[in-house]
Amino acid sequence: MIQMFHVTKRYGHDSVALSDVNLAIGKGEFVFLTGPSGAGKTTLLKLVFCAERPTSGQLLVTGRNIARIKGSAAAVLRRRIGVVFQDFKLLPGRTVADNVALTLDVLGVSRRDGNRKVAAMLKQVGLSHKSNSYPPKLSGGEQQRVAIARALVNDPAILLADEPTGNLDPKLTLEIMDLLRDFSARGTTVVIATHDNSLIERYQTRTIGLKEGRIVEDSDFVRSEALL
Numbered sequence: 662m663i664q665m666f667h668v669t670k671r672y673g674h675d676s677v678a679l680s681d682v683n684l685a686i687g688k689g690e691f692v693f694l695t696g697p698s699g700a701g702k703t704t705l706l707k708l709v710f711c712a713e714r715p716t717s718g719q720l721l722v723t724g725r726n727i728a729r730i731k732g733s734a735a736a737v738l739r740r741r742i743g744v745v746f747q748d749f750k751l752l753p754g755r756t757v758a759d760n761v762a763l764t765l766d767v768l769g770v771s772r773r774d775g776n777r778k779v780a781a782m783l784k785q786v787g788l789s790h791k792s793n794s795y796p797p798k799l800s801g802g803e804q805q806r807v808a809i810a811r812a813l814v815n816d817p818a819i820l821l822a823d824e825p826t827g828n829l830d831p832k833l834t835l836e837i838m839d840l841l842r843d844f845s846a847r848g849t850t851v852v853i854a855t856h857d858n859s860l861i862e863r864y865q866t867r868t869i870g871l872k873e874g875r876i877v878e879d880s881d882f883v884r885s886e887a888l889l
Contacts, residue, residue: 663852668683692852753795757788
Protein backbone atom coordinates (compact mmCIF):
# COMPACT_ATOMS: atom_id res chain seq x y z
CA MET A 662 0.00 0.00 0.00
CA ILE A 663 2.80 2.43 0.91
CA GLN A 664 6.34 2.15 -0.45
CA MET A 665 9.19 4.63 0.02
CA PHE A 666 12.53 4.37 -1.73
CA HIS A 667 15.28 6.70 -0.49
CA VAL A 668 12.75 9.46 0.22
CA THR A 669 14.11 12.80 1.42
CA LYS A 670 12.06 15.89 2.24
CA ARG A 671 13.71 19.26 2.69
CA TYR A 672 12.22 22.63 3.57
CA GLY A 673 14.65 25.19 2.20
CA HIS A 674 18.37 24.44 2.13
CA ASP A 675 18.99 23.79 5.81
CA SER A 676 15.89 22.02 7.14
CA VAL A 677 15.72 18.27 6.46
CA ALA A 678 12.45 16.74 7.70
CA LEU A 679 13.07 13.25 6.29
CA SER A 680 16.34 11.77 5.12
CA ASP A 681 16.80 8.69 2.91
CA VAL A 682 13.71 6.86 4.17
CA ASN A 683 13.04 3.33 2.89
CA LEU A 684 9.74 1.82 3.96
CA ALA A 685 7.01 -0.62 2.93
CA ILE A 686 3.61 -0.96 4.62
CA GLY A 687 1.19 -3.57 3.33
CA LYS A 688 -2.57 -3.96 3.11
CA GLY A 689 -4.31 -4.28 6.47
CA GLU A 690 -1.23 -3.50 8.54
CA PHE A 691 -1.65 -1.68 11.86
CA VAL A 692 1.47 0.42 12.34
CA PHE A 693 2.71 2.91 14.88
CA LEU A 694 4.93 5.75 13.66
CA THR A 695 6.79 7.09 16.66
CA GLY A 696 9.68 9.23 17.80
CA PRO A 697 10.32 12.57 19.53
CA SER A 698 8.82 15.87 18.45
CA GLY A 699 10.36 16.99 15.18
CA ALA A 700 11.35 13.46 14.19
CA GLY A 701 9.43 13.66 10.90
CA LYS A 702 6.24 11.76 11.73
CA THR A 703 3.79 14.38 10.49
CA THR A 704 5.88 15.08 7.40
CA LEU A 705 5.80 11.40 6.48
CA LEU A 706 2.01 11.33 6.79
CA LYS A 707 1.72 14.48 4.67
CA LEU A 708 3.77 12.85 1.93
CA VAL A 709 1.52 9.79 1.89
CA PHE A 710 -1.57 12.03 1.74
CA CYS A 711 -0.08 14.05 -1.15
CA ALA A 712 -0.18 17.21 0.95
CA GLU A 713 3.58 17.44 0.36
CA ARG A 714 5.88 16.08 -2.34
CA PRO A 715 9.24 14.39 -1.71
CA THR A 716 12.33 16.43 -2.51
CA SER A 717 13.97 13.27 -3.81
CA GLY A 718 13.35 9.53 -3.92
CA GLN A 719 10.24 7.58 -4.92
CA LEU A 720 6.96 7.24 -3.03
CA LEU A 721 4.28 4.81 -4.18
CA VAL A 722 0.80 4.92 -2.60
CA THR A 723 -1.65 2.21 -3.68
CA GLY A 724 0.70 1.61 -6.59
CA ARG A 725 0.73 5.23 -7.79
CA ASN A 726 3.97 7.19 -8.02
CA ILE A 727 3.38 10.42 -6.08
CA ALA A 728 6.01 12.31 -8.07
CA ARG A 729 4.06 11.74 -11.28
CA ILE A 730 0.62 12.60 -9.94
CA LYS A 731 -0.65 16.06 -10.79
CA GLY A 732 -3.82 18.10 -10.35
CA SER A 733 -7.03 16.11 -10.27
CA ALA A 734 -5.17 12.79 -10.12
CA ALA A 735 -3.88 13.70 -6.66
CA ALA A 736 -7.42 14.47 -5.54
CA VAL A 737 -8.57 11.07 -6.80
CA LEU A 738 -5.81 9.35 -4.84
CA ARG A 739 -6.73 11.25 -1.66
CA ARG A 740 -10.21 9.75 -1.87
CA ARG A 741 -8.62 6.41 -1.06
CA ILE A 742 -6.95 7.83 2.05
CA GLY A 743 -8.74 8.77 5.28
CA VAL A 744 -7.08 11.22 7.67
CA VAL A 745 -7.80 11.71 11.38
CA PHE A 746 -6.41 14.82 13.06
CA GLN A 747 -5.64 15.39 16.73
CA ASP A 748 -7.91 18.44 16.86
CA PHE A 749 -10.82 16.62 15.12
CA LYS A 750 -11.55 19.46 12.61
CA LEU A 751 -15.32 19.03 12.89
CA LEU A 752 -17.75 21.74 11.75
CA PRO A 753 -19.51 22.93 14.93
CA GLY A 754 -22.61 24.21 13.12
CA ARG A 755 -23.38 20.93 11.37
CA THR A 756 -24.78 17.75 12.88
CA VAL A 757 -22.76 14.61 13.48
CA ALA A 758 -24.39 12.98 10.44
CA ASP A 759 -23.64 16.01 8.27
CA ASN A 760 -19.99 16.05 9.38
CA VAL A 761 -19.57 12.39 8.49
CA ALA A 762 -21.33 12.95 5.14
CA LEU A 763 -18.91 15.70 4.06
CA THR A 764 -16.58 13.28 2.28
CA LEU A 765 -19.46 11.68 0.42
CA ASP A 766 -20.87 15.06 -0.57
CA VAL A 767 -17.53 16.00 -2.14
CA LEU A 768 -17.51 12.73 -4.07
CA GLY A 769 -21.02 13.34 -5.41
CA VAL A 770 -22.59 10.32 -3.69
CA SER A 771 -26.38 10.47 -3.86
CA ARG A 772 -28.26 11.56 -0.76
CA ARG A 773 -29.93 8.18 -0.45
CA ASP A 774 -26.69 6.21 -0.66
CA GLY A 775 -24.93 8.76 1.50
CA ASN A 776 -27.49 8.50 4.27
CA ARG A 777 -27.17 4.73 4.21
CA LYS A 778 -23.38 4.84 4.42
CA VAL A 779 -23.40 7.44 7.20
CA ALA A 780 -25.91 5.48 9.26
CA ALA A 781 -23.87 2.29 8.89
CA MET A 782 -20.63 4.03 9.85
CA LEU A 783 -22.13 5.77 12.89
CA LYS A 784 -23.40 2.37 14.04
CA GLN A 785 -19.89 0.94 13.72
CA VAL A 786 -18.40 3.66 15.91
CA GLY A 787 -21.26 3.50 18.42
CA LEU A 788 -22.76 6.91 17.70
CA SER A 789 -26.10 6.17 16.02
CA HIS A 790 -27.89 7.90 18.88
CA LYS A 791 -25.86 11.07 18.31
CA SER A 792 -26.49 11.51 14.58
CA ASN A 793 -28.52 14.71 15.04
CA SER A 794 -26.30 16.18 17.78
CA TYR A 795 -23.77 18.95 17.22
CA PRO A 796 -20.03 18.54 17.93
CA PRO A 797 -19.85 21.11 20.77
CA LYS A 798 -22.35 18.97 22.70
CA LEU A 799 -20.19 15.84 22.43
CA SER A 800 -17.42 14.58 24.67
CA GLY A 801 -13.84 14.51 23.38
CA GLY A 802 -14.04 10.78 22.75
CA GLU A 803 -17.30 11.14 20.86
CA GLN A 804 -15.86 13.93 18.72
CA GLN A 805 -12.87 11.78 17.86
CA ARG A 806 -15.15 8.90 16.87
CA VAL A 807 -17.05 11.27 14.57
CA ALA A 808 -13.73 12.25 12.99
CA ILE A 809 -12.87 8.58 12.52
CA ALA A 810 -16.30 7.87 11.02
CA ARG A 811 -15.82 10.73 8.56
CA ALA A 812 -12.39 9.40 7.57
CA LEU A 813 -13.68 5.86 7.03
CA VAL A 814 -17.14 6.40 5.53
CA ASN A 815 -15.81 6.14 1.99
CA ASP A 816 -14.04 2.83 2.70
CA PRO A 817 -10.51 4.16 2.18
CA ALA A 818 -7.63 1.80 1.54
CA ILE A 819 -5.44 3.69 4.00
CA LEU A 820 -6.19 5.52 7.26
CA LEU A 821 -3.64 8.00 8.59
CA ALA A 822 -3.99 9.26 12.15
CA ASP A 823 -1.77 12.04 13.52
CA GLU A 824 -1.68 11.86 17.33
CA PRO A 825 -5.39 10.89 17.36
CA THR A 826 -5.55 10.37 21.14
CA GLY A 827 -3.41 13.29 22.30
CA ASN A 828 -6.35 15.14 23.88
CA LEU A 829 -8.13 12.14 25.40
CA ASP A 830 -7.99 10.50 28.82
CA PRO A 831 -6.54 6.96 29.11
CA LYS A 832 -9.90 5.15 28.97
CA LEU A 833 -11.05 6.99 25.84
CA THR A 834 -7.61 6.56 24.31
CA LEU A 835 -7.94 2.78 24.49
CA GLU A 836 -11.47 2.90 23.07
CA ILE A 837 -10.25 4.86 20.05
CA MET A 838 -7.22 2.61 19.54
CA ASP A 839 -9.35 -0.54 19.74
CA LEU A 840 -11.69 0.95 17.16
CA LEU A 841 -8.81 1.66 14.77
CA ARG A 842 -7.44 -1.83 15.34
CA ASP A 843 -10.81 -3.30 14.39
CA PHE A 844 -10.82 -1.45 11.08
CA SER A 845 -7.30 -2.68 10.37
CA ALA A 846 -8.47 -6.24 10.96
CA ARG A 847 -11.07 -5.68 8.23
CA GLY A 848 -8.38 -4.79 5.67
CA THR A 849 -7.75 -1.05 6.05
CA THR A 850 -4.08 -0.11 6.33
CA VAL A 851 -3.80 2.01 9.50
CA VAL A 852 -0.77 4.21 10.26
CA ILE A 853 -0.81 6.07 13.57
CA ALA A 854 1.71 8.76 14.51
CA THR A 855 2.11 8.88 18.27
CA HIS A 856 4.59 9.76 20.99
CA ASP A 857 2.68 7.70 23.58
CA ASN A 858 4.99 4.81 24.45
CA SER A 859 2.34 3.19 26.64
CA LEU A 860 0.28 2.50 23.50
CA ILE A 861 3.26 0.92 21.79
CA GLU A 862 3.82 -1.40 24.72
CA ARG A 863 0.14 -2.25 25.06
CA TYR A 864 -0.58 -3.13 21.42
CA GLN A 865 2.82 -4.64 20.56
CA THR A 866 2.35 -4.22 16.83
CA ARG A 867 4.76 -3.10 14.14
CA THR A 868 6.46 0.12 15.18
CA ILE A 869 8.51 2.42 12.94
CA GLY A 870 10.74 4.73 14.94
CA LEU A 871 11.89 8.04 13.53
CA LYS A 872 14.63 10.27 14.89
CA GLU A 873 15.91 13.41 13.18
CA GLY A 874 14.16 12.41 9.96
CA ARG A 875 15.62 8.93 9.74
CA ILE A 876 14.17 5.52 10.49
CA VAL A 877 16.06 4.22 13.53
CA GLU A 878 13.85 1.19 14.24
CA ASP A 879 11.37 -0.91 12.34
CA SER A 880 10.19 -4.03 14.14
CA ASP A 881 7.12 -5.87 15.32
CA PHE A 882 7.52 -4.48 18.83
CA VAL A 883 9.79 -1.69 20.06
CA ARG A 884 10.18 -0.82 23.71
CA SER A 885 10.20 2.89 24.46
CA GLU A 886 13.86 2.87 25.59
CA ALA A 887 14.96 2.15 22.02
CA LEU A 888 13.88 5.61 20.88
CA LEU A 889 15.32 7.66 23.73
